[in-house]
Amino acid sequence: MSRHHLQPKADQPHVVRATIGWDRPLQTFFAQVFFVTVDEPEEGEALIWIGTEPGELLTPEAAIAIVEPHAIVPEDLAVRLGDEMRETIGVKDGSH
Template identity: 45%
Template sequence: MSRHQFPGLDGASTVFIGWDRPMQTFFVQVLRPHPHLAGEEETVAWHGTAIGELANAREAVTIASRWASLPSDLAIRLETDRLKTLGQSDGEAQLAARRFITR
């Protein structure tokens, strides 16, 4: 799994974008401080939670760019992250999680 972090455009949120090999999807997660619970965060957006949901890096970057200013080469970096995982296989924990998710 890869995970890159960027400050949100609003100055308060944090944007995470990366590749999740076991889920075979790119993902985008946007968090901001919870307005009522000190030290806690709330999820503003979370894409790439289903197997294969975001199949290409450009799609993930397009979504994330709504919340953060991103480097122009980010899609290439994400695709490199994905390619680095091609030779990996699922371990026991990933296989168990996949069985749970695909029920």
């Protein structure tokens, strides 16, 4: 699994952070946006969390579109996410 933590945009004071990455077992990209809540003012709560079902987000661009309104997205993030996905093709979980 890959995971990238993104800083909120300056005009999003209610956002703590956004997280985006690749989940190999589910074969999906995922996107989370954590918002300030009364119970979690510093850590935030993931009120947006997409990519929890197998194959839900099939491209890096689909995941980036979810977090982009809320967080600063590096220009090369789509390429890095695509590389991280390709690096896991054919990888299996080990025996438990």
